Amino acid sequence: MPVESVYPRLEPLLPQVRKPIQYIGGELNSVVRDWDSAEVRWALMYPDAYEVGLPNQGIQILYEVLNECDGVLAERTYSVWPDLEGLMRQNGIPQFTVDGHRPVAAFDVLGVSFATELCYTNMLSALDLAGIPLSAADRNEEHPIVLAGGHAAFNPEPVAEFVDGAVLGDGEQAVLAISGLIKDWKQAGRPGGRDGLLLRLATEAGVYVPRFYEVDYLPDGRIRRVAPSRSGVPFTVPKHTVMDLDEWPYPRQPLVPVAESVHERFSVEIFRGCTRGCRFCQAGMITRPVRERSVTTVGDMVERGLAESGFSEVGLLSLSSADHSEINEIVTGLADRYEGSSTGLSLPSTRVDAFNVTLANELSRNGKRSGLTFAPEGGSERIRKVINKMVTEDDLIR
Known part of the structure; x- marks a missing residue:
């Protein structure tokens, strides 16, 4: 059955709120597919404002995949934002997607990508606006499966009561496996109902489903162990890892925001993972092992991404971009290709001890100001040694 857009009811409210354009949709490279021809329907949520969420690399990749x-x-x-939320509640308008302005509650899956724990409460607000019960135990087959992912979902226990499942690690292959299981479950007549689908996700797709585990606590409140309570559910939930990034050159068609956003550039993830082992860094631990994209793939992605988007800046992303084993070749190749053009290059995340004058010269060769981000993350050499951030005073001065 077709699902009606809420836009006719939403549009009259937009003149009453700040930055109404962020709720319009219609970005370059966005997609609105036919509802009835789809067997599995995902609503992908970045639980923060549009200006923060639209540039998010993870959501853009999964959206395209x-x-x-x-x-x-x-x-x-x-x-x-709170101004529109209040009006939506007054007028009975549910949480909606920006592509087709369809109610989130009508989808099969609500996938929420958590970059930080600060976004947990935003998910709860969205669930309430959507008319989806906050507690996973109160949901039935009419409600979407709520899945958490992203770095802040690696410890899903703080939101275990509110999500149906959590995907640990990389999402590209995981979302396709989950989609296939949901499709098969529907075609088989939905055996076992919602519980049957969740059991399939837990046993066949590597999804952590909190309802199938029991938590034992020590007398002081610490967790003694987490063990499965259902036969066939794995004791250890696997982390999903895409080993060959060259096989997943996404995003191919980056979304171009219609409203001002925190990052307005085409971003290419040149490698994933880190071996530095800084003691404070969650991402450096949970994204291992290191997997690099080749110089050729990076160049091809940049060429296509710029052609599809019209962006004039390229961000070479990773946890520490200058640690790529062929970073000089990547930057030199791109500088050669775009010398004399309006295209700028930037390294948004760079360790001081991995940066050098050659990189600086190549990044600025076309005369356009480039972006660099250095993070010593310690006020003294002693503190940096304590946190295993092995950057010396000489590294900072040179």
């Missing part, structure tokens, strides 16, 4: 899959539809939703 899912929409390329036959029989699968994906749309995006973001947190709404």
Whole structure:
């Protein structure tokens, strides 16, 4: 059955809120697929404002991967600002997607990508706005499966009561496996109902489903162990890891924001993971092992991404971009290709001890100001040694 857009009811409210354009949708390279032709429908949420969420690399990758899959539809939703939230509650308008302005509650899956724990409460607000019960135990087959992912979902226990499952690690292959299981479950007549689907996700797709585990506590409140309570559910939940990034050159068609956003550039993840072992860094631990994209793949992604988007800046992303084993070749190749053009290059995350004058010269060769981000993350050499951030005073001065 077709699902009606809420836009006719939403549009009259937009003149009453700040930055109404962020709720319009219609970005370059966005997709609105036919509802009835899709067998599995995803609402992908970055639980923060549009200006923060739209540039998010993870959501853009999954959005494109899912929409390329036959029989699968994906749309995006973001947190709404309090001014619109109040009006939506007054007028009975539910949480909606910005692509088709369809109610989030109508989708099969609500996938929420957590970059930080600060976004947990934004998910709860969105669930309430959508009319989806906050507690996973109160949901039935009419409600979407709520899945958490992203770095802040690696310890999903703080939100275990509110999510149906959590995906640990990389999402590209995981979302396709989940979509396939949901499609098969539907075609088989939905055996076992919602519980049956969640059991399949836990046993066949590597999804952590909190309802199938029991937590034992020590007398002082610490966790003694987490053990499965259902036969066939694994004791250890696997982390999903894409080993060959060259096989997943996404995003191919980056979304171009219609409203001002925190990052307005085409971003290419040149490698994933880190071996530095800084003691404070969660991402450096949970994204291992290191997997690099080749010089050729990076160049091809940049060429296509700029052509599809019209951006004039390229960000070479990773936890520490200058640690790529071929970073000089990547930067020199791109500087050669775009010398004399309006295209600028930036390294948004760089360790001081990995940066050098050659990189600086190549990044600025076309005369355009480039972006660099250095993070000593310690006020003294002693503190840096304590946190295993092996950057010396000489590294900072040179």
